[in-house]
Amino acid sequence: MISNNNAPSSTMPIDVVIMAAGKGTRMKSALPKVLHRIGGRALLQHVLDTAASLQARKAVVITGHGAAQVEAACEASATAGFALEFARQEPQLGTGHAVQQALPALADDGVVVVLSGDVPLTRADTLFQLIAASGGNKLALLTLEMPDPTGYGRIERASNGDVKAIVEHKDASPAQRAIHEVYSGIMAVPAAALKRWLARLDNQNAQGEYYLTDIVRFAVADGEHVVAHKISDAVQVAGVNSPVQLAELERAYQRGVALGLMEEGVRLADPARLDVRGDLRCAHDVSIDVNCVFMGQVHLGEGVSIGANCVIANAVIGAGAVIHPFTHIDGEKLGVTVGAGSLIGPFARLRPGAELGEEVHIGNFVEVKNSTLARGAKANHLAYLGDATVGERVNFGAGSITANYDGSNKHRTVIEADVHVGSNCVLIAPVTLGAGGTVGGGSTITKDTPAGSLSVARGKQVSIANWARPQKTAKP
Ligand code: UD1
Ligand code: MG
Numbered sequence: 001m002i003s004n005n006n007a008p009s010s011t012m013p014i015d016v017v018i019m020a021a022g023k024g025t026r027m028k029s030a031l032p033k034v035l036h037r038i039g040g041r042a043l044l045q046h047v048l049d050t051a052a053s054l055q056a057r058k059a060v061v062i063t064g065h066g067a068a069q070v071e072a073a074c075e076a077s078a079t080a081g082f083a084l085e086f087a088r089q090e091p092q093l094g095t096g097h098a099v100q101q102a103l104p105a106l107a108d109d110g111v112v113v114v115l116s117g118d119v120p121l122t123r124a125d126t127l128f129q130l131i132a133a134s135g136g137n138k139l140a141l142l143t144l145e146m147p148d149p150t151g152y153g154r155i156e157r158a159s160n161g162d163v164k165a166i167v168e169h170k171d172a173s174p175a176q177r178a179i180h181e182v183y184s185g186i187m188a189v190p191a192a193a194l195k196r197w198l199a200r201l202d203n204q205n206a207q208g209e210y211y212l213t214d215i216v217r218f219a220v221a222d223g224e225h226v227v228a229h230k231i232s233d234a235v236q237v238a239g240v241n242s243p244v245q246l247a248e249l250e251r252a253y254q255r256g257v258a259l260g261l262m263e264e265g266v267r268l269a270d271p272a273r274l275d276v277r278g279d280l281r282c283a284h285d286v287s288i289d290v291n292c293v294f295m296g297q298v299h300l301g302e303g304v305s306i307g308a309n310c311v312i313a314n315a316v317i318g319a320g321a322v323i324h325p326f327t328h329i330d331g332e333k334l335g336v337t338v339g340a341g342s343l344i345g346p347f348a349r350l351r352p353g354a355e356l357g358e359e360v361h362i363g364n365f366v367e368v369k370n371s372t373l374a375r376g377a378k379a380n381h382l383a384y385l386g387d388a389t390v391g392e393r394v395n396f397g398a399g400s401i402t403a404n405y406d407g408s409n410k411h412r413t414v415i416e417a418d419v420h421v422g423s424n425c426v427l428i429a430p431v432t433l434g435a436g437g438t439v440g441g442g443s444t445i446t447k448d449t450p451a452g453s454l455s456v457a458r459g460k461q462v463s464i465a466n467w468a469r470p471q472k473t474a475k476p
Contacts, residue, residue: 012136013057015110015191016082017102018047020117021064021089026242032066034117035073036246039253040277040295043240044070046120048079053124054131057110058083060102061117064092070117094209095185096201099194108192111136114212116185119239121253126236127188133229134188139219141166142186143228144237152182153213155228163226166213170206181230183213184237193219269308283319296331301340315350318342318358329354339375357392371402374417386410387429391417397441400425416451 024033034044041049044061051059063070063086071086078084087101099114106112111131115122126142134140141163143155153166154176166183167176197215205211219226231237235252238245251272258271261280267287268274280294283302292306295313300306304317307325314331317323317338324345329336334352338344341359348362353370356362360373363380371388379385381398387410388402394415402413403426411429415421419433422441433439434451443457 013107013110014054014113014131015106016051016054016056016059016113016115017099017106018044018051018059018061018115018117019095019098020044020070021062021067021092021098022118023065023092024118024241027240027246028243032070033240034070035066036240037277038120038240038246038250039257042073042077043120044074044117045077045079047115047117047122048074048084050115050122050124050127051113052079052081054113054127056082056113058085058105060085060087060105062087062089062098062101064089064098094203094207095212096198096210096214099212100198100201100210103195103198106191106195108195110191112189112191112194114185114187114189116239118241119185119237121238121249121256122186122236126231126233127186130186130188130229133227134190137190138225138227139190139193139216140188140227140229141216142184142237143181143230144184144232144234145180145230146182146234147180149177149180149182154179155181155183157181162220163216163228164220166211166216168205168207168211168213181228184231185239186237187212189215193224197222278313289325307345310345324348334370385413388413388415390415391419391435393418395420397421397423397425399423401427403428 020034027033027036035042038046048059059082061074067088074084085105087105089098089101111134113127130140130142146152151169153168154172155163156165156167156176158164197218200218201210201214203210216226238249240246240249254275257276258268258274261282262268262271264282265284266282269289273290274288275293278294278296280298282300285303286300288306289308291309293311297314298312299316301317301319303320306323309325310323310327312329315329315336318340320340321338321342327345327348329350332352336350336354338356339358339360342356343361347364349367351369354368355372357373357375359376361378361380362368365382366379367384369386371385371390373390374392376393377390379396383396384401386402386404389412400421400423404410404413413427413429414432416433416435418436420438422439424442425439426444428446431445432448434449436452437449438454439445440454440456443455445455445457449455
């Protein structure tokens with residue numbers, strides 16, 4: 001049902017048909033075309049998400065090439081809010097034939113919005129305007145003027161301006177080819193009328209296909225008024241047929257994301273050098289330097305600063321934290337949290353399950369995985385903390401590591417508050433270092449250490465007085 005602010009006042013249910021059976025030959029890819037991604041989401045997922053914003057009652061996806069794979073991908077990322085159905089089209093005999101496959105799934109009381117799975121950036125408000133133009137009882141076409149209309153269906157109008165027909169490029173006369181207004185591939189049409197008109201289709205045309213666009217002629221022949229809702233933003237109806245077009249739409253999408261972030265106050269060093277492949281939420285006064293990539297769900301708290309060339313996925317970064325350049329944070333399923341006021345990087349790596357408290361310092365070439373670091377803990381240089389529980393104010397020296405894996409199983413290391421681990425230590429898990437203790441540099445720690453103790457576990461230093469270095473022997 002329509003109940004959105006942008007929605008027309010009609011109460012007619014909206015059903016969406018998404019054509020996604022085509023092969024996508026020019027992608028030269030084993031992956032079905034509609035599963036290629038923009039902004040980290042499959043092309044078809046963008047269209048399904050648009051259907052969700054229309055508050056559609058149902059979406060019917062027409063599948064053909066790679067049908068099983070396309071259907072599985074849709075189901076795996078099911079968009080809540082509407083019924084999702086599939087109709088297979090085998091073989092693919094044209095767009096009219098494609099929509100015919102959906103008819104059994106469409107109730108007569110709805111208005112049908114026809115979309116394509118390879119046209120990802122149509123805005124919901126544009127579709128609401130199209131539905132409003134159809135008034136729930138007319139065929140409404142989304143059209144636009146194209147400087148070069150080659151290949152598109154032309155909108156042929158009568159002398160009074162009424163839409164008469166869509167003429168496909170291959171069937172068009174030179175005079176018709178001179179028309180610049182084209183059909184975008186998107187229409188809104190009352191379901192009952194759609195069913196009547198599709199029953200009359202034939203394939204007597206230059207391509208021997210069943211053209212969906214022929215229903216315009218039938219509507220006009222029935223004395224019905226066909227309306228065109230013309231837009232000027234070509235990106236909204238641009239389809240993906242090739243890697244070049246995929247990359248162009250990716251840039252258009254990213255530009256939109258960057259503008260949205262800047263409108264919310266995010267300071268981007270260069271909106272053209274940001275990639276968001278998921279959902280990036282920012283509090284006030286966030287700044288992001290060039291060439292950063294955000295994936296999955298990322299939340300940046302107030303005043304967070306992200307240096308150049310960071311890749312950040314599935315992470316929550318607390319207020320005032322500074323992520324220095326070239327840092328890689330990937331929370332995957334477990335997530336990563338960085339506490340307020342922390343300093344991370346440059347060249348740091350935070351892996352799934354890294355939970356850093358406030359004012360933690362993680363420096364260059366430090367890797368943290370599945371570990372909790374309490375407030376004020378520091379590991380500033382060349383270290384590995386895996387499966388560790390690290391207390392407040394712990395200082396973990398340069399080159400030190402937790403040896404968490406015995407070749408078969410992972411074990412935990414517990415480093416209690418205020419422990420100082422010197423440089424180049426190996427802590428062989430499972431092991432616990434008692435609070436306030438110190439571990440001498442170069443130690444391999446295999447046993448628990450008592451609180452407040454100094455533990456040293458390395459070969460004793462021996463100095464031999466007045467030692468004469470061997471002399472070079474003369475070669476024979
Ligand atoms: C179609 C329109 C044309 C319009 C253009 C806009 C027709 C006859 N022509 O042309 O007026 O200007 O879109 O881009 O509709 N598909 C199927 N099954 C099929 C055929 C196509 O699912 O049997 C799918 C394709 O995968 C694609 C969409 O329908 O997603 C459109 O098909 P495409 O071949 O690109 O249409 P055009 O011939 O370009
Ligand atoms: Mg075609």
